[in-house]
Amino acid sequence: MVQLKYRGVDYDTTQRPDLSDQPVEHVYRGIHFNKAPRHEADALSDHPVRVSYRGAVYETRIASALKR
Known part of the structure; x- marks a missing residue:
């Protein structure tokens, strides 16, 4: 059992519902989702992923980066 505390309130981790x-x-940040709270991670792909962060654009290849 792990006893957690948030802003003075104790939480017992053994009492978590599945x-x-x-x-x-x-909806998260204007994007609609329809998934179960518990789900398997998506399979990794060799297709590049285009990410924009603070005006800079990055292309990542997740699967090839993990092989290194």
């Missing part, structure tokens, strides 16, 4: 496998529709 996450559902049922899809839940939700």
